[in-house]
Amino acid sequence: MMRELQLLIKPASCACDMACRYCFYKDEAAGRAVSDRGKMRKETMRIVIDKALAAAQTCVFGFQGGEPTLAGLPFFQDVVAYAQERKSPGQEVAFTLQTNGLGLDEAWFRFLKENRFLVGLSLDGVRRSHDGNRPDHRGEGTFSRVFGAAQRLQEAGIPFHVLCVLNAQTAPRIGAIYRFFGRKGFLHQQYIPCLDPLEERRGEEPFSLTPQMYGEALQELFDLWFADVTAGRPVYLRQFENYVAMLRGGRPEACSMYGKCSMQNVIESDGTVYPCDFYALDAYEMGNICDPEVDFETFWKLAEEGGHPFFREPARRDDRCGSCRWYPLCRGGCRRDCFAQDGGQKNYYCEAYQQFFARSIGRLEMLAGRVRG
Numbered sequence: 181m182m183r184e185l186q187l188l189i190k191p192a193s194c195a196c197d198m199a200c201r202y203c204f205y206k207d208e209a210a211g212r213a214v215s216d217r218g219k220m221r222k223e224t225m226r227i228v229i230d231k232a233l234a235a236a237q238t239c240v241f242g243f244q245g246g247e248p249t250l251a252g253l254p255f256f257q258d259v260v261a262y263a264q265e266r267k268s269p270g271q272e273v274a275f276t277l278q279t280n281g282l283g284l285d286e287a288w289f290r291f292l293k294e295n296r297f298l299v300g301l302s303l304d305g306v307r308r309s310h311d312g313n314r315p316d317h318r319g320e321g322t323f324s325r326v327f328g329a330a331q332r333l334q335e336a337g338i339p340f341h342v343l344c345v346l347n348a349q350t351a352p353r354i355g356a357i358y359r360f361f362g363r364k365g366f367l368h369q370q371y372i373p374c375l376d377p378l379e380e381r382r383g384e385e386p387f388s389l390t391p392q393m394y395g396e397a398l399q400e401l402f403d404l405w406f407a408d409v410t411a412g413r414p415v416y417l418r419q420f421e422n423y424v425a426m427l428r429g430g431r432p433e434a435c436s437m438y439g440k441c442s443m444q445n446v447i448e449s450d451g452t453v454y455p456c457d458f459y460a461l462d463a464y465e466m467g468n469i470c471d472p473e474v475d476f477e478t479f480w481k482l483a484e485e486g487g488h489p490f491f492r493e494p495a496r497r498d499d500r501c502g503s504c505r506w507y508p509l510c511r512g513g514c515r516r517d518c519f520a521q522d523g524g525q526k527n528y529y530c531e532a533y534q535q536f537f538a539r540s541i542g543r544l545e546m547l548a549g550r551v552r553g
């Protein structure tokens with residue numbers, strides 16, 4: 181039995197009540213023979229739960245989208261009740277939800293609190309940067325509604341982090357965004373680089389995050405975060421905390437920091453399993469969890485033994501990684517940022533990482549050496 185199994189479930193497939201300009205999942209789904217798989221049936225979800233509990237001691241059921249709350253609160257109530265009923269006394273189950281916040285109401289807040297969901301709320305910083313890319317289907321900005329949801333989560337005492345996408349609208353304002361989050365008490369923060377559409381040259385979209393923007397935003401964020409942390413103001417910024425933990429010999433939380441792609445157990449609403457959220461494409465289908473012949477062990481073995489195209493060269497990154505002094509921390513980044521160039525392989529953000537580490541390594545090491553209370 182595996183020690184822990186983390187699942188990334190898409191109960192509403194790629195459906196969403198927002199129309200974010202940079203949505204990578206809509207882009208991926210558009211390239212599939214069947215883009216939207218509809219809402220997940222309760223029976224499908226119960227198979228997922230049964231097979232997960234048969235495979236691992238601890239099961240983390242993560243829900244993402246599209247917008248997962250569109251599957252409806254009764255769907256989630258059934259998930260929790262069924263998992264609690266089926267788990268054996270020694271087993272642990274945990275739930276996470278990545279949401280745009282639009283559909284959260286008092287019944288949701290009660291449910292999330294009672295069942296100890298860890299919530300990720302997508303909030304692209306301040307009103308201007310958020311509304312620039314995250315309108316609803318009528319074209320109206322969603323900042324006020326999402327910010328309201330953040331405040332309600334806070335009042336209800338539900339643990340959550342804000343997830344801010346770094347793009348051409350947020351990166352140049354990153355200092356203002358970081359300070360804004362701090363003033364509002366949103367102290368758990370995650371920043372992830374925006375993806376350009378598949379099959380498109382990078383850097384061509386109005387929202388594209390260029391390497392220069394990324395490098396500058398990382399440095400500014402780090403300066404601000406370091407000042408807070410050393411002044412005793414506890415801000416948890418996932419990427420930097422992970423670097424510090426790695427310097428102490430710990431394992432990072434993000435697969436882009438593992439040094440190779442690992443099995444992310446992405447489950448579409450019809451039960452189709454993919455290796456990674458960034459590769460939920462027909463060419464990378466691994467099977468269907470509803471198939472009586474397969475279980476999570478099957479997928480795990482396929483990944484470990486390289487028996488699936490996604491895992492043939494899981495560690496192939498930038499050709500310079502092998503001799504790079506920053507590799508122990510950087511590990512080459514995410515495969516979606518790597519591309520073939522001049523007969524070799526290159527990471528789009530390599531120079532940004534190199535500059536960042538060269539400038540920050542002393543302070544990262546200092547934090548790693550510090551005993552933090």
Ligand code: SF4
Nearest residue numbers: 435436441456514515
């Ligand atoms: S492609 Fe990126 S996100 Fe997907 S498994 Fe590899 S490193 Fe992780």
Ligand code: SF4
Nearest residue numbers: 500501504507510530
């Ligand atoms: S900085 Fe560049 S060469 Fe070095 S590990 Fe990262 S991606 Fe590879």
